[in-house]
Amino acid sequence: MVLNLEPISVERDLLAPGHRLCAGCAETIVVRQILHAVGEPVIVASSTGCLEVATSPYPYTSWRVPWIHSAFENAASTISGVETMYRALVKRGKIEDKGLKFVVFAGDGATYDIGLQFISGAMERGHRFLYVCLNNEAYMNTGIQRSSATPFGAWTTTSPVGKETPGKTQHRKDITAIFAAHNIPFVAQAAPHAWRDLMSKAKKAIAADGPSFINVIVPCQRGWRYAPGDTIELSRLAVDTCVWSLYEVVDGEWRLNYYPNPKKPVTDWLKSQGRFQHLLKPENKHVVDILQAEVDRQWTKLLERCKVS
Amino acid sequence: MKRDPANNISVTGVPSPKSWREIPIGGVITDAGNSEEYHTGGWRSFRPIWDWQKCVNCKVCWIYCPDGSIRIRDGAVAGIDLDYCKGCGICSKECPHDAIKMIEESAAEAEAKVKQ
Amino acid sequence: MTLQKVKGIPVALEGDRAVAEAMRQMNPDVVAAYPITPQTEIVMRFSDFVASGEVETEFIPVESEHASMSACIGASAAGGRVQTASSGAGIALMWEVLWVASGSRLPIVMHVVNRSLSAPLNIHCDHSDSIGMRDAGWVQLYDEDVQEAYDNAIQVVRIAEHPDVLLPTIHALDGFILGHSVERLEKLPDEAVTEFIGTYTPAYPLLDVEHPLSYGPMDLQDYFFEHKRQQAEAMVHALDVVAQVAEEYGDLTGRYHSLIEGYRLDDADFVTVMLGSTVGTAKCAVDLMREQGVKAGLLKIRCFRPFPAAAVAEALADRKAIAVLDRSLSFGAQINPLCLEVIGALYSHGFAPKLINYVYGLGGRDTVPAQICEIYQELVRIDREGVTGSVLRYLAVRD
Numbered sequence: 001m002v003l004n005l006e007p008i009s010v011e012r013d014l015l016a017p018g019h020r021l022c023a024g025c026a027e028t029i030v031v032r033q034i035l036h037a038v039g040e041p042v043i044v045a046s047s048t049g050c051l052e053v054a055t056s057p058y059p060y061t062s063w064r065v066p067w068i069h070s071a072f073e074n075a076a077s078t079i080s081g082v083e084t085m086y087r088a089l090v091k092r093g094k095i096e097d098k099g100l101k102f103v104v105f106a107g108d109g110a111t112y113d114i115g116l117q118f119i120s121g122a123m124e125r126g127h128r129f130l131y132v133c134l135n136n137e138a139y140m141n142t143g144i145q146r147s148s149a150t151p152f153g154a155w156t157t158t159s160p161v162g163k164e165t166p167g168k169t170q171h172r173k174d175i176t177a178i179f180a181a182h183n184i185p186f187v188a189q190a191a192p193h194a195w196r197d198l199m200s201k202a203k204k205a206i207a208a209d210g211p212s213f214i215n216v217i218v219p220c221q222r223g224w225r226y227a228p229g230d231t232i233e234l235s236r237l238a239v240d241t242c243v244w245s246l247y248e249v250v251d252g253e254w255r256l257n258y259y260p261n262p263k264k265p266v267t268d269w270l271k272s273q274g275r276f277q278h279l280l281k282p283e284n285k286h287v288v289d290i291l292q293a294e295v296d297r298q299w300t301k302l303l304e305r306c307k308v309s
Numbered sequence: 310m311k312r313d314p315a316n317n318i319s320v321t322g323v324p325s326p327k328s329w330r331e332i333p334i335g336g337v338i339t340d341a342g343n344s345e346e347y348h349t350g351g352w353r354s355f356r357p358i359w360d361w362q363k364c365v366n367c368k369v370c371w372i373y374c375p376d377g378s379i380r381i382r383d384g385a386v387a388g389i390d391l392d393y394c395k396g397c398g399i400c401s402k403e404c405p406h407d408a409i410k411m412i413e414e415s416a417a418e419a420e421a422k423v424k425q
Numbered sequence: 426m427t428l429q430k431v432k433g434i435p436v437a438l439e440g441d442r443a444v445a446e447a448m449r450q451m452n453p454d455v456v457a458a459y460p461i462t463p464q465t466e467i468v469m470r471f472s473d474f475v476a477s478g479e480v481e482t483e484f485i486p487v488e489s490e491h492a493s494m495s496a497c498i499g500a501s502a503a504g505g506r507v508q509t510a511s512s513g514a515g516i517a518l519m520w521e522v523l524w525v526a527s528g529s530r531l532p533i534v535m536h537v538v539n540r541s542l543s544a545p546l547n548i549h550c551d552h553s554d555s556i557g558m559r560d561a562g563w564v565q566l567y568d569e570d571v572q573e574a575y576d577n578a579i580q581v582v583r584i585a586e587h588p589d590v591l592l593p594t595i596h597a598l599d600g601f602i603l604g605h606s607v608e609r610l611e612k613l614p615d616e617a618v619t620e621f622i623g624t625y626t627p628a629y630p631l632l633d634v635e636h637p638l639s640y641g642p643m644d645l646q647d648y649f650f651e652h653k654r655q656q657a658e659a660m661v662h663a664l665d666v667v668a669q670v671a672e673e674y675g676d677l678t679g680r681y682h683s684l685i686e687g688y689r690l691d692d693a694d695f696v697t698v699m700l701g702s703t704v705g706t707a708k709c710a711v712d713l714m715r716e717q718g719v720k721a722g723l724l725k726i727r728c729f730r731p732f733p734a735a736a737v738a739e740a741l742a743d744r745k746a747i748a749v750l751d752r753s754l755s756f757g758a759q760i761n762p763l764c765l766e767v768i769g770a771l772y773s774h775g776f777a778p779k780l781i782n783y784v785y786g787l788g789g790r791d792t793v794p795a796q797i798c799e800i801y802q803e804l805v806r807i808d809r810e811g812v813t814g815s816v817l818r819y820l821a822v823r824d
Contacts, residue, residue, distance in 0.1 A: 005368040010384055013377040017393035018344030021375065023352060024397030028375040041634040045499070055344070056642035058649075059332075064342040066631045068502055069641035070525050074495035080485060081457060081499025081507075086632055088454040088483040089505050095632060118495070121488030195372045221397075229398030229411070232373050329651035329658070334591060335530030336644050336652050337629045341637035 003196050008036050012064070019062040020054040024228025026218035026235065027051050027134045029192045031105060034132060034214075037202035040065060042101040045079040047110035048072035050141045051134060073114040075104045076122035076131060083127045101206050102129035108149035109139045111215075112175045123182040123211040130205045130212045133175070136220035144223040148173045151243065152294060153287045154275050156223075161278040166287045171294055179213040180249040186212035188248035188257075192219075193235035197246055197257055204250070217244045225274020234272060241269040242299045247306060256306040263299075266292045349376065353396035356417040357389050363408035370400035370409060430679050433611025440571045440603035441466030443610060444510070444536045447578035449474045450618035453534075454505030457485035457496035462548045463600035464512040464538040490515035494522040494533075501531035502640050504630025506582070509533065512600060513540030516554040520561070526593045527562025527656060529640060530628075532585035535563075536578055537597040538604040539701070539752075541788045549789020550600040552700065552752040556729075556762050562656050564594040564663050565730040567700040569682075571608035573727075574598040576680055579613075582622045583670045589662035591628060599702040601789065613678065621677060660731040667728050684733035686725045687740060689715060693722025695804040696741060698767055699750040700726050703785070703792050707750075710797035721801045732766045738774035741767070746779040746804035750820070752786045760817055779804075779813050785820035796821050 014035040021028050027050060035042065043066045046052040052069045055062040070078045083102045089095040106115060111133040119131060138156045139145040146159040152171045155161050159168035180187040185208035190198040198216065205212035219234040221227065226234060238244035241264045246257040267288060270276035279288050303309070333339055366386050371379040378394040380387040389400070389409075401409040438446060445467045448456070456475075460468045475484045485500075487493040493509050501507040511519065516537065526533050537555050541547040555565060564584055568574040577596035585594035598604055613621070629638050644652060668683050675681030688708050690696065695714075697707050704725040714721035724740050726733075741747055749768075751761035760768065764782035771777065783800060786792045800820070807813050 005372055006384065009368045009371050009381050015377065016342035016345050017377045017390070018347040018349055019376070020347075020349070023375075023395035024399055025375050028377075029373055029399075032374075032377060033372065043631060043634070053643040056338070056639055058336060058642045058644040058647070059338060059340075060344040060347055061338040061341060061639035061642060062344040063639050064637060066634060066637045067639045068499065068631055070495055070498050070529075071521055074491065074498075074522065077487065077492040077495035078499035080487075080492075081455065081496035081501070082503045082631060083499075084457075084483045084485050084496070085455050085500040085503035085505045085507070088481075088500075089503075089632070091483070092454065092481055094454075094505070098634065100632070100634065117488060118492050121492055124488070125486065192373070227398075229402045231375075231397070231399055232403050327648075327651070329654040332648065332651060332655075333629070334652075334655050334659075335629065335640070336528065336642055336648075337530075338639040338642055339629075339636070341639070 003199050011036060014040065014042070014064045015055065016062045016064055018060065020057060021050060022222055022228070024221045024231045026192050026220070026231050029231070030132070030134060030198070030216050030218055033192065033195050033199050034103065034202045037199035038101055038103060038130070038206045041098050042103055043082055045069070045075045045082065045104045047075040047106035047115060049107040049110060051105055053141060072110055074118050075106045075110065076115060076119040079104050079129045080122045080125065080127045083129055104129060104131045105134055106131070107141070108133060108135040108137060109147045112148040112173060119179070120182065123179065123184050126210050128210055130202065130214065133213070133215045134218045135215055136218045136223060138223050140220050140223045149175070152291050153279050155278060156275070166278060166284050174298070176213070176215045183252060184211045184213065185209060185251055186248070188214045189244065189246055190214055190216045191235045191239050191244060191246060192216065193232045194239065194246060194258065201248060223275070226272060237264070237269055237272055240264045241266050242295050243269050245299065245302050247302060254305040256302065256308050259308065266295050348392045349395050350392045353394060353414050355396040355398055355411040356391070356414045357394060357396065357398070357401055357409045357411055359388050360408045363406050365406055367405060369403055369405060373399050373403050375399070431613055431617045431677055433613060433678060435609060435611050437607050437609050438571065439466065439605050439607050440574045440598045441538060441605065442470055443571050443575040444578050444598070445470035445474070446612060447575050447618070448508060449480055450613070450615050451579065451582060451622055452480045453482050453508045455483050455485065455500040455507050456509060457487050457493045457500065458509045458511070459487050459490045459493045459515060461490070461512045461515040463540055463604045464510045464515070466604070467510040467536060467538070490518040491522060494519040494526060497533045498522060498526050498529065498531060501533050502529060502631045504627035504632050506625045507533050508536070510536040510538065512538045513542055513554045516558060517542055520558070523558050523561040523563065525641065528652065530591045530659070531593060532591050533593040534581050534585055535593065535595045537595045538600045539597050540600045547788040548600070550602050551787045551789070552597070555595060555597045556753040559730055559762060562592060563730060564590070564592050564667070566596040566667070566728055567726065568596055568598040568603060569702060569704045569725060571603055571606065572610040572680070573682060574603055575610055575612060576674060576678070576682065579618055579621060580670050580674050584663060584666050586625050587666045588628070590659050590666050592656070592659050592663060597701065602702045617677065621674065664731045664733060682727055684728040685736050685740060686727060688723045688725065690722035690724060690740065692720055694720040694745040694808070695801050696722050696724055696744050697748045697750060697797065697800060698724045698726065698741070698763065700729060700763060701752065703750060703752070706792055706794055707797045709794040710801065713794060713798055714801045719801055719805060726763065732770070734766070734770035734773065737767060737770040738776060741771060741778065742774070742776045744778050745808040748781050748783055748800045748804055750783050750785050754784050754787060779807050781807070781813060781816050781818060783818050783820045790821060792821065
């Protein structure tokens with residue numbers, strides 16, 4: 001699936017400008033890429049979060065396609081209802097089958113934490129929808145609180161750096177593998193700098209006969225503490241340091257999409273953001289060692305799963 | 310009469326708030342994509358300056374713009390929509406041909422005044 | 426004018442099954458529900474109808490009640506007819522999204538089988554669940570018996586979907602007491618139900634991709650209050666619509682149940698007021714008291730939200746003494762929710778009769794005619810002695 005920007009860039013964005021996301025926010029970069037890949041007719045559901053509030057301050061909306069937000073945790077259930085009603089009305093001949101597609105955009109808090117059960121339920125039931133996690137690794141909308149997607153050692157406002165704790169003291173959970181374990185047709189990780197990879201994954205996901213999930217890392221300049229213009233550079237660095245890996249699980253088969261060469265040390269990643277600055281102090285070297293060991297362990301596990309030697 | 314729905318101020322400056330009888334029920338917004346009416350360009354402290362002579366139309370800036378502010382006309386990059394550009398600088402940083410540079414918004418505004 | 430009544434079909438059903446039967450006849454587009462005692466029979470029976478093809482409904486077997494209401498919200502916004510059923514803890518788990526449903530003006534119907542709220546755990550009837558959602562913006566009807574559970578199950582669809590209302594709506598039947606009790610009732614022929622509920626045309630269908638809508642925006646100081654004011658107005662309209670739909674349903678079936686109903690009320694000096702199945706028990710007590718020469722009567726509140734204040738005030742004006750029976754307890758309140766409404770209705774219409782409030786039947790505690798006779802005797806005493814004493818009382822709890 002070779003994607004070319006020539007034909008895509010003449011299409012209208014399905015997300016209008018005038019939204020209130022921060023300058024340099026990766027969320028709308030990803031939303032634009034995914035909606036260009038998926039195309040109309042599409043219905044979008046969002047969980048509560050940055051994207052939701054910034055694209056819908058009443059009486060404004062940035063959505064040029066039908067869009068629904070209900071609450072924080074329940075976007076997967078909400079889209080289950082929308083998708084089911086579509087099937088019901090088509091079946092009963094009340095509306096025409098226009099090949100509608102269904103996409104959820106939700107943050108990592110909504111996905112890893114408060115919404116996990118709802119997503120799991122919707123995936124088990126087999127609704128046909130693409131769930132995109134816009135993963136900025138913390139609760140950014142409420143002011144940078146730790147989530148179970150926050151990496152080990154990161155500063156957040158609820159995992160502050162103090163005498164007793166060097167930032168977050170737990171590793172993040174592997175939610176992508178958890179959804180892969182639901183045996184749904186398509187699961188992937190992606191990053192906005194690799195737009196071609198991301199958009200081709202969105203196309204595969206939306207074509208899947210059942211639920212699909214894409215976990216996208218979205219650098220957050222406010223929460224990660226970096227200059228807004230560096231968003232794409234950080235996306236690239238995340239992948240080159242293996243703190244974020246690009247892969248897909250298609251019908252249960254794991255495939256690696258990118259092998260960084262050279263694989264950069266995690267310290268390159270830490271140096272790039274204010275949220276890790278405390279880790280660069282000599283007394284926190286042991287924390288960096290733990291983080292590097294975890295990154296290596298996860299990378300090795302991924303290579304094994306993808307049968308890459 | 311054109312209104313700015315955010316603060317219910319008509320263009321004449323007379324407040325014209327809508328009553329509960331005049332708006333759709335349930336908080337539903339029927340005017341899809343009307344955030345276009347809200348210009349975020351005022352947030353900008355740095356302005357991208359696009360150099361058409363260096364631009365090769367690769368559209369990397371377009372795919373990475375968070376605000377859909379890279380103008381495409383007849384299939385080619387045609388500049389930057391300053392009504393919405395928040396000045397993040399991603400386009401400048403990612404342009405493989407160094408065709409977009411960021412300058413301070415205040416300097417750009419001063420320059421524009423001189424030209425007038 | 427002679428009314429053209431449809432001949433009913435006599436059947437014997439438990440309350441849950443009667444509701445499921447009504448759901449089969451209504452054949453909604455989507456049902457999303459999660460099993461919980463004592464509502465479980467509804468979900469089980471309806472699943473049978475889906476499995477056998479007796480309905481065309483798409484059933485979403487959700488993983489929780491929060492998900493069931495969330496899926497109902499998505500399905501209803503999409504633009505079709507949606508129903509669910511729940512009880513007790515299930516409704517408590519839905520609490521957040523009950524408000525989303527009403528705030529988004531989605532005419533979802535929920536069949537509530539009343540159950541107490543933990544802790545300690547109790548699966549039996551009281552009204553803590555549905556009374557607990559009284560401020561969530563849902564229209565609420567209460568069922569006296571299985572027949573009315575069936576009748577209300579059908580009427581609530583018309584109420585919810587009325588263009589002047591567009592609010593989610595419940596009707597509540599007492600768990601086990603009605604839900605699991607077999608009674609004789611008359612059901613309507615399928616086609617009469619189909620005709621009565623008619624077709625539903627959504628005001629704002631999300632599935633209309635030609636006219637993209639945004640549902641559930643962030644709504645701050647500028648407009649949130651206006652949207653709440655609209656909801657309040659819809660409740661005002663609902664009062665008329667509940668009465669109109671009841672009238673129309675009465676013309677169809679001969680069974681007229683409006684906002685409130687009196688029993689031997691016209692000349693009654695002593696009146697009890699209540700919701701739900703205890704009305705039947707209290708009717709028995711009224712008859713017993715009348716045999717003893719006490720002018721007893723009762724007022725049944727069928728519609729609790731919106732509260733028919735004017736009708737209640739008119740019905741209770743100039744009585745010698747009144748007892749309001751609440752099957753839920755508002756801890757720390759001076760009086761309990763139903764009584765609060767009744768007093769408010771009386772006060773705002775210029776009446777101040779002697780009045781007491783009983784909390785009764787929590788966690789399924791049995792309420793029998795003899796206990797209600799004691800209430801009437803207490804009302805007689807209050808009138809005779811002219812001293813009300815403590816307003817808040819507890820019926821049949823061991824001291």
